[in-house]
Amino acid sequence: MIGKKRVGKALLVLAGGALAVPQGAMAAPDPVLAKAVLMKSVAFRTVAGAGEVPKLAAYYASILQDAGFGDKDIEITPVGETATFAVTMRGTDPNLKPLLMIGHMDVVAANRADWARDPFVPVEENGYVFGRGAEDNKYDVAMMVATLAGLKQEGWKPRRTIILLLSGDEETDMRTTRALAAKYKDAELLLNGDSGGGLLDEAGRPVLYQLQAAEKTYADFEIGFTDPGGHSSAPTLGNPIYRLAKAIDRIAAYRFAPMRNELTQASMRLSADRIGGDIGAAMKRYAETGDRDAADLLSARPEFVGQVRTTCVATMAQAGHALNALPQSAKVSVNCRIFPGVSVEAVKAELVKAVDDSGASFTTLGDPVTSDASPLRTDVMEAVTAAVAARYPGIPVVPSMSAGATDSLYFRALGVPSYGVGSLFMRAEDGFAHGLNERAPVDGIPGALRQWESIVKALAR
Numbered sequence: 001m002i003g004k005k006r007v008g009k010a011l012l013v014l015a016g017g018a019l020a021v022p023q024g025a026m027a028a029p030d031p032v033l034a035k036a037v038l039m040k041s042v043a044f045r046t047v048a049g050a051g052e053v054p055k056l057a058a059y060y061a062s063i064l065q066d067a068g069f070g071d072k073d074i075e076i077t078p079v080g081e082t083a084t085f086a087v088t089m090r091g092t093d094p095n096l097k098p099l100l101m102i103g104h105m106d107v108v109a110a111n112r113a114d115w116a117r118d119p120f121v122p123v124e125e126n127g128y129v130f131g132r133g134a135e136d137n138k139y140d141v142a143m144m145v146a147t148l149a150g151l152k153q154e155g156w157k158p159r160r161t162i163i164l165l166l167s168g169d170e171e172t173d174m175r176t177t178r179a180l181a182a183k184y185k186d187a188e189l190l191l192n193g194d195s196g197g198g199l200l201d202e203a204g205r206p207v208l209y210q211l212q213a214a215e216k217t218y219a220d221f222e223i224g225f226t227d228p229g230g231h232s233s234a235p236t237l238g239n240p241i242y243r244l245a246k247a248i249d250r251i252a253a254y255r256f257a258p259m260r261n262e263l264t265q266a267s268m269r270l271s272a273d274r275i276g277g278d279i280g281a282a283m284k285r286y287a288e289t290g291d292r293d294a295a296d297l298l299s300a301r302p303e304f305v306g307q308v309r310t311t312c313v314a315t316m317a318q319a320g321h322a323l324n325a326l327p328q329s330a331k332v333s334v335n336c337r338i339f340p341g342v343s344v345e346a347v348k349a350e351l352v353k354a355v356d357d358s359g360a361s362f363t364t365l366g367d368p369v370t371s372d373a374s375p376l377r378t379d380v381m382e383a384v385t386a387a388v389a390a391r392y393p394g395i396p397v398v399p400s401m402s403a404g405a406t407d408s409l410y411f412r413a414l415g416v417p418s419y420g421v422g423s424l425f426m427r428a429e430d431g432f433a434h435g436l437n438e439r440a441p442v443d444g445i446p447g448a449l450r451q452w453e454s455i456v457k458a459l460a461r
């Protein structure tokens with residue numbers, strides 16, 4: 001409780017200080033509206049299958065219409081029981097490609113019995129809004145809606161057209177995302193409110209801001225072993241369980257080659273001093289030279305291994321059919337997080353080599369989508385750095401590559417440079433996205449709006 005109170009105080013002081021320096025005489029995005037939109041949107045039960053996404057989309061449309069957007073600026077398109085949403089703020093220069101903003105309206109399922117409060121009844125308590133989606137992703141969606149509403153009301157006209165897109169099944173099938181990406185792929189760049197964001201320390205002081213510019217590819221493989229089987233009193237060498245065990249051992253021991261890109265290098269350089277010690281030194285070395293020993297040292301730490309190489313790990317196994325029979329089949333599922341720029345087929349080929357069992361079958365599950373890292377564009381870095389510095393002077397903007405996957409994946413795959421620039425600053429222990437009792441701090445809202453306004457104005461003016 002003490003921690004929470006201190007968070008509130010620290011943020012209020014910072015917010016008050018920044019508010020004392022108005023950015024312009026005109027009306028700005030309104031924190032009261034933003035909070036109301038956040039709370040109201042939590043009340044829509046937008047879990048997969050509930051059919052509430054179109055209703056939430058209609059609610060966002062009403063807020064934007066009240067602010068002055070016309071009917072033809074807003075498009076809600078049904079996709080099964082869910083929907084996509086798009087609102088366009090037309091730019092004065094038709095030769096410029098549009099700036100896209102994106103978030104998602106759907107949420108992960110939440111079971112009332114497991115929660116201290118009803119997950120779909122928004123409650124403000126101790127400085128937080130509680131409810132499913134309060135963080136992921138209704139917080140930044142509310143901030144983006146309120147930002148565009150405020151900019152429209154103040155009469156601001158961008159040079160570059162701005163389009164806010166909202167997907168409706170980001171947490172499940174991403175059909176709406178694919179539809180949006182296909183329709184809006186001819187864009188200058190995309191700002192995603194569903195990744196990136198700031199970290200506060202335990203006392204509520206800002207530590208750093210992460211700008212997400214790449215996602216690893218998510219891929220699942222199934223490796224299978226079969227044999228005619230027989231009576232367990234007459235063992236054979238081809239026992240699928242023994243072959244499975246060998247394969248799992250080999251996968252456990254296998255190391256994909258260490259890799260770097262400009263994002264992971266920048267992020268390690270910027271984090272090295274803060275982390276310090278052997279790990280900090282290894283980060284610096286790895287960022288500068290790609291040193292293999294440094295890579296191995298970092299790889300021994302679960303929180304860093306994903307930044308150094310492609311990882312594959314056994315996640316499920318199944319084998320045999322009776323206590324007294326030789327097994328006829330065994331299989332293991334292997335989940336891989338693949339470094340941007342590496343194909344799914346190449347990873348599969350390495351697994352085949354590592355397992356080294358000519359009788360094993362390798363199947364790629366689903367249809368993994370690969371995407372390259374987005375370039376660290378100067379205009380984006382400058383816009384985000386300036387916006388974050390105005391909110392919290394002096395904290396570093398650290399480029400990041402996440403383990404995926406957000407809506408950005410499909411846009412990057414179609415060549416739209418995409419950046420996660422969420423406006424939520426949170427303490428690590430307050431992060432409950434996808435979990436129980438999800439919440440977002442209320443006193444960050446004025447700063448979040450200023451951050452969005454500043455970034456959007458810089459990139460669309």
Ligand SMILES: [Zn+2]
Nearest residue numbers: 104136137194
């Ligand atoms: Zn999300």
